[in-house]
Amino acid sequence: MYKEFFPLLLLIIFPYPNVYGHGFGSDTISSIGVEDREISITVTTPMYLDNSKNNTITIKATDEESKKAIKNLTLLIGMYHKNEMIFRNYFFSPNGEINLNFIQSEQKNLEIIGKKNDFLNSYIASESNPTKIKGPVFETGGLYDFEIKIRTIGDEKNVIEGPSYSANVSIADTVSFTETSSKDQNVEFEVKSYFDNIRNFEYLPDKNTIEFEMPFEWNAKQISHIPVVHVEVHIPKDFEEFLTPSYIGKVNDVKLFKSSLTVDDYSIEDERIIHFVILQDHLKYIQNQLEETNIHQNKMKFTVTTSDEIDFPIIAMTEDEEYRVDLSWEPLEIQPGESTKFIFTIRDGETGELLRNSSYDFVLIQNGEDIYRKSSNVQIGGGFEKYKFSEDQTGPTIVRFENIRGTDYQTEFGIVVTPEFGSAIAIMLITSILLIYFSRTKLLKLR
Incomplete structure (x- = not known):
């Protein structure tokens, strides 16, 4: 489940520009001058395609000063994928939000289903009465381009003549x-x-x-x-x-x-x-x-x-960045029959300061089973654990710190234990945390 939240984190860490903010699942065209007001139009698509259910696109126009939706909105909307037009029609919404409900089907030709407004022959596509578009629309993800032209605002017969605008939205x-x-x-x-x-x-x-x-x-x-x-x-x-x-x-x-x-x-x-x-x-x-x-x-x-380059220490964060664990090991090449020292510190996830008197469970895991577990406490916020792998304990190995400071939080790293005459060196399998929360600290370090 965690992997689905990582793109949402990107939306938070890397906010989109105010004008033509090319987006994942959403794009906003800002500062459109119409008569005596500034309008923004936001296009929102599914972030992930799910052909087992209907996928909905919303296009919403908002007055930038009052933050209120534009009433009696008519837009000319064209949708394109891989430089091919999917549809191009007029759509009307009395409340400023146009809703298009896409029904995936195997029929060859696209079918638009909905009531029409007599003026401009536009489809009524409000939230309570969305227009349905049936056919082979969202067959793949990727970049979808939208051509948008404002035709009416305020009054459904108040026709606006103006340029077309572009929005670009990515679907995974x-x-x-x-x-x-x-x-x-x-x-x-x-x-x-x-x-x-x-x-x-x-x-x-x-x-x-x-x-x-x-x-x-x-x-x-x-x-x-x-x-x-x-x-x-x-x-x-x-x-x-x-x-x-x-x-x-x-x-x-x-x-x-x-x-x-x-x-x-x-x-x-x-x-x-x-x-x-x-x-x-x-x-x-x-x-x-x-x-x-x-x-x-x-x-x-x-x-x-x-x-084969390793930049010690390797950093991992707990789920909500409450705690951070830094890990290195020696010797760099981990082999059975030789004692390996795992050197670590437990730190505050936000400040990076050492956390004194920190309890933890140190666990080594192979093939989903614990091969070593030890509960301990470090008085100064850092310490080391030693372990000698046996000849039958080679291959990918997870190093886990559980129950950090008496909580349910944990971090994971990994190594590969190589045979005595293996050509590979011990490696880090898990440099990371839950990537939905991968840390600003780590980004600064990697820079």
Whole structure:
């Protein structure tokens, strides 16, 4: 359930610009001058598609000064996906909120069902009486573009002549891919985009690299509308050749800032999620690098490559950021038969200050079962635990701190215990917390 809240956190951490705020699930066109007032129009779509039920789009017009809805609103609305028009019609609402109820069906042609207003032949699409649009509308997620033109406000016969405006809303698009590992085994990958559709996915085992593409226009006007581009790459936790301490991310061969790539091993039990979270200033940086090539580019080419670099300490936060645990270990390469020291501190999640006299349960988990558990207390807010793994205790291992300071809060990390002559080094499986609450502290650290 936690994974569904991460995009909502993005809406909070990275608020959309006031004008043409390109959004995930919502977009607002602000400061539209109509007669003697300033109007804003907000388009809201489902964030996730669910073809088992109807999906609703609302378009609401508001007076920016009074914050009241615009009465007797008529809009010319065009909806487009992948440069193809889905519909373009007049819609009317007496209360300023146009509601379009989409019914997914296999019929070939789109059907608009609803009562019509005699004036401008517009469909009545109020909250209590929404217009139904039936057909193959939301077959995939991605970027949906809306053309909006105001035709009446205040009085249903008060016709307005003015320009068209654009709103752009992203609906999460999830695509699965089957690729071959270096051992010729099939591996299931999944990519979830909160911006546009993913294409040309490929895993390159000889380079330990994942590549994929997404449509994107690299120009200042486009980027000014976009507060963040967010894409998730899901990989199985048992796919050990791609489980490394960290990753190197690139877009169009431009290396990303550390803060643009975040790892989450907590949201889904059997998957690691690698998040590309590229903020507007990072997009501008990439654009500047691309301009030096003098080659027009209309896509984002994402690459993520394994890396053995570890930046200690690894930081994890409890669910509501109440507590923070910093962890490192030595030796860096964890092998059976050798004692490993896990060094940690327990801190205030907001201030980062050490929390003295902190109780905790230190737990090591393999294959879903506890292999070691110890309850203890640190007087100065930090300490260490030692453990020697046996020869049969190799592979992915979760390091968990439970019942922190007598509460139900916990944090998780992970390691890979390698055989004595294994080529891999011990790695961090869980750098992260619940990503719905991934911390500002961590973002500042990674910057």
